[in-house]
Amino acid sequence: MAKGKTIVKAIKGRAIPLPGDEIDTDRIIPARFLKAITFEGIGRYAFFDERFDEGGGEKPHPLNDARYRGGSILFVNKNFGCGSSREHAPQALLDWGVRALAGESFAEIFAGNCTALGMPAVRLSREAIATLMEAAGARPETEFAIDLETMTIRFPNGELPFELPESSRQAFLLGTWDSTEGLLSHVEEIRARARALPYLNGFR
Amino acid sequence: MGKTLLTKVWDMHKVATLPTGEDQLFIGLHLVHEVTSPQAFQMARARGLPVLFPERSFATVDHIVPTLVQERPFGDPQAEAMIAELEKNVRANGIRYFGPASGRQGIVHVIGPELGLTQPGMTIACGDSHTSTHGALGALALGIGTSQIRDLLATQTLALRKPKLRLIKVEGDLPRGVFAKDVILRVIADLGARGGIGYAYEYGGGTVAGLSMEERLTICNMSIEGGARLGYCNPDTTTFDYIAGRELAPAGGEFERAVRFWEGVASDPDATYDDVYPLDAATLEPMVTWGINPGQGVGVSGRIPRRSDLPPERRDAAAQALIHMKFAEGEPVKGRKIDVAFLGSCTNGRLSDLKAAAAVLKGKKIAPHVRALAVPGSQAVRRQAEELGLDAVFRDAGFEWRHAGCSMCLAMNPDRLVGDQICASSSNRNFIGRQGSAKGRTILMSPAMVAAAALAGEVIDVRDVM
Numbered sequence: 001m002a003k004g005k006t007i008v009k010a011i012k013g014r015a016i017p018l019p020g021d022e023i024d025t026d027r028i029i030p031a032r033f034l035k036a037i038t039f040e041g042i043g044r045y046a047f048f049d050e051r052f053d054e055g056g057g058e059k060p061h062p063l064n065d066a067r068y069r070g071g072s073i074l075f076v077n078k079n080f081g082c083g084s085s086r087e088h089a090p091q092a093l094l095d096w097g098v099r100a101l102a103g104e105s106f107a108e109i110f111a112g113n114c115t116a117l118g119m120p121a122v123r124l125s126r127e128a129i130a131t132l133m134e135a136a137g138a139r140p141e142t143e144f145a146i147d148l149e150t151m152t153i154r155f156p157n158g159e160l161p162f163e164l165p166e167s168s169r170q171a172f173l174l175g176t177w178d179s180t181e182g183l184l185s186h187v188e189e190i191r192a193r194a195r196a197l198p199y200l201n202g203f204r
Numbered sequence: 205m206g207k208t209l210l211t212k213v214w215d216m217h218k219v220a221t222l223p224t225g226e227d228q229l230f231i232g233l234h235l236v237h238e239v240t241s242p243q244a245f246q247m248a249r250a251r252g253l254p255v256l257f258p259e260r261s262f263a264t265v266d267h268i269v270p271t272l273v274q275e276r277p278f279g280d281p282q283a284e285a286m287i288a289e290l291e292k293n294v295r296a297n298g299i300r301y302f303g304p305a306s307g308r309q310g311i312v313h314v315i316g317p318e319l320g321l322t323q324p325g326m327t328i329a330c331g332d333s334h335t336s337t338h339g340a341l342g343a344l345a346l347g348i349g350t351s352q353i354r355d356l357l358a359t360q361t362l363a364l365r366k367p368k369l370r371l372i373k374v375e376g377d378l379p380r381g382v383f384a385k386d387v388i389l390r391v392i393a394d395l396g397a398r399g400g401i402g403y404a405y406e407y408g409g410g411t412v413a414g415l416s417m418e419e420r421l422t423i424c425n426m427s428i429e430g431g432a433r434l435g436y437c438n439p440d441t442t443t444f445d446y447i448a449g450r451e452l453a454p455a456g457g458e459f460e461r462a463v464r465f466w467e468g469v470a471s472d473p474d475a476t477y478d479d480v481y482p483l484d485a486a487t488l489e490p491m492v493t494w495g496i497n498p499g500q501g502v503g504v505s506g507r508i509p510r511r512s513d514l515p516p517e518r519r520d521a522a523a524q525a526l527i528h529m530k531f532a533e534g535e536p537v538k539g540r541k542i543d544v545a546f547l548g549s550c551t552n553g554r555l556s557d558l559k560a561a562a563a564v565l566k567g568k569k570i571a572p573h574v575r576a577l578a579v580p581g582s583q584a585v586r587r588q589a590e591e592l593g594l595d596a597v598f599r600d601a602g603f604e605w606r607h608a609g610c611s612m613c614l615a616m617n618p619d620r621l622v623g624d625q626i627c628a629s630s631s632n633r634n635f636i637g638r639q640g641s642a643k644g645r646t647i648l649m650s651p652a653m654v655a656a657a658a659l660a661g662e663v664i665d666v667r668d669v670m
């Protein structure tokens with residue numbers, strides 16, 4: 001599956017509000033679902049223990065809520081994705097159908113993993129996130145557009161500016177969010193670096 | 205102007221500036237474990253990309269390994285498939301592997317330093333967030349996701365943004381009963397679970413300079429729990445003495461040359477920092493967590509904060525925590541009945557941790573209702589502990605003495621909490637569901653505190669039984 005460059009300029013879609021600070025990756029995907037050796041079909045385990053009780057009965061959760069079915073933008077609060085580095089977490093959201101996240105803040109490894117999957121994780125103030133969650137909650141059919149060129153989220157009731165590290169923004173706009181190819185273009189420089197590192201050369 | 209270790213080591217490994225503005229960094233050591241690597245090997249294979257520097261990757265198994273019986277095939281077919289996949293991948297790519305049969309298997313963050321692989325001045329990455337542990341030896345070590353493991357396999361480099369640097373400056377002697385674990389739990393409680401986002405942490409000051417290597421490993425391990433993706437201590441004679449003589453460390457004349465290089469990578473005395481956080485060791489006491497993130501901690505003589513006393517940005521998480529833990533604000537954690545005691549993990553599964561716990565347990569019995577596990581972080585730690593007779597101390601006290609692995613730190617092997625059991629745990633995460641039961645509850649603390657809780661059957665102050 002050698003990938004060409006896919007430029008990501010904007011993500012449009014309905015949203016799923018998922019309130020709560022410090023939602024860690026163990027909650028996004030419990031560890032027992034990490035035992036598969038592929039990411040295939042991993043979306044069905046997203047937030048599993050919050051969506052189902054021990055008997056398999058559905059619990060109230062935004063991802064179980066029929067009104068938000070088909071939503072592709074996740075609204076979250078602070079430090080979303082903290083904890084483990086497991087890429088299974090963003091992979092599960094991606095497989096569920098999420099294409100972008102908007103939140104107050106994201107754990108760094110999680111945000112990096114999202115970028116590597118072509119899934120922007122953009123940051124807004126607490127008030128702005130509250131506005132967005134309210135808009136999506138009141139009218140789940142509302143369409144939102146996350147525009148990486150103007151760095152704003154547009155929706156029928158308004159337009160809110162967001163933040164995204166410039167390097168991630170460039171990765172989406174240049175289509176280099178899948179970083180392997182860009183890194184591979186410097187193989188000669190990589191080998192030169194290795195030759196210059198004392199600990200790879202007997203400290204001479 | 206002086207430079208920090210962060211800047212020196214970063215610059216030394218910089219390959220290029222990428223179009224995104226990120227730096228492409230050469231990674232000197234790649235550690236591999238079974239859970240996060242299979243998909244990365246698959247991705248690289250699917251693109252026809254070989255492993256560029258197979259001699260700079262080293263692999264082990266830790267998360268899924270059963271700690272009761274390690275014979276193959278494992279009882280859990282998924283666990284067996286996962287280890288088989290790892291073994292296939294390391295064989296196909298010529299990567300050195302420390303499996304259960306090697307006598308050197310263990311939690312990846314325990315065996316890296318133990319084998320002499322982890323060294324000052326290196327860049328280190330692993331598909332595991334606790335890679336920050338290795339910073340204790342003066343390396344820049346960080347956890348990465350699976351797509352980045354693919355990058356690393358194919359290019360031995362990563363695209364990274366240089367973080368800001370905060371000096372955590374601890375001065376003074378650690379009071380009796382206070383351990384490295386308490387230092388880092390206090391730092392995280394003070395600065396918050398997201399306080400370190402965008403930062404690397406340098407742990408310095410007289411207290412840190414006086415800590416053993418194993419204590420430094422405990423502190424750096426939990427940098428990520430404070431939101432900092434990497435944390436390190438400057439290398440010094442404690443570091444060099446620790447490395448000397450280890451299996452894969454430089455030896456003889458090479459060791460002498462290595463020390464000169466290592467000395468040079470430490471932060472200069474006149475280096476400047478983006479932020480400095482001073483901590484007076486005299487104000488420390490044994491710490492316990494009361495919530496569902498490691499920042500929700502308090503001294504053992506203290507009380508669970510009232511939400512109204514917390515800064516507004518911590519109240520939402522506190523409300524969620526109290527519901528899950530079934531605790532009330534304003535009450536102490538001390539006196540809480542526990543069901544399980546867990547000693548182990550990459551935070552506190554080393555020999556000194558087992559010794560500290562055994563010192564509390566020696567000649568005593570744990571409370572009859574408590575299930576207690578002592579799980580060495582590596583096969584080597586297990587052997588050393590047995591040579592010292594610690595296994596007998598644990599068994600006599602009523603602990604189960606297990607084989608090396610991640611065990612009850614997370615729910616990927618048979619060691620789990622049941623229902624809403626409360627676990628006094630020497631691990632690093634108290635997240636909901638972390639220890640294998642969606643309703644399970646975790647109280648993080650030092651190994652000595654876990655031992656004391658096991659004896660009493662409830663959370664107590666270890667200083668009362670020392």
Ligand code: SF4
Nearest residue numbers: 334549550610613614
């Ligand atoms: S001991 Fe726990 S935190 Fe450490 S590597 Fe294993 S699962 Fe992760």
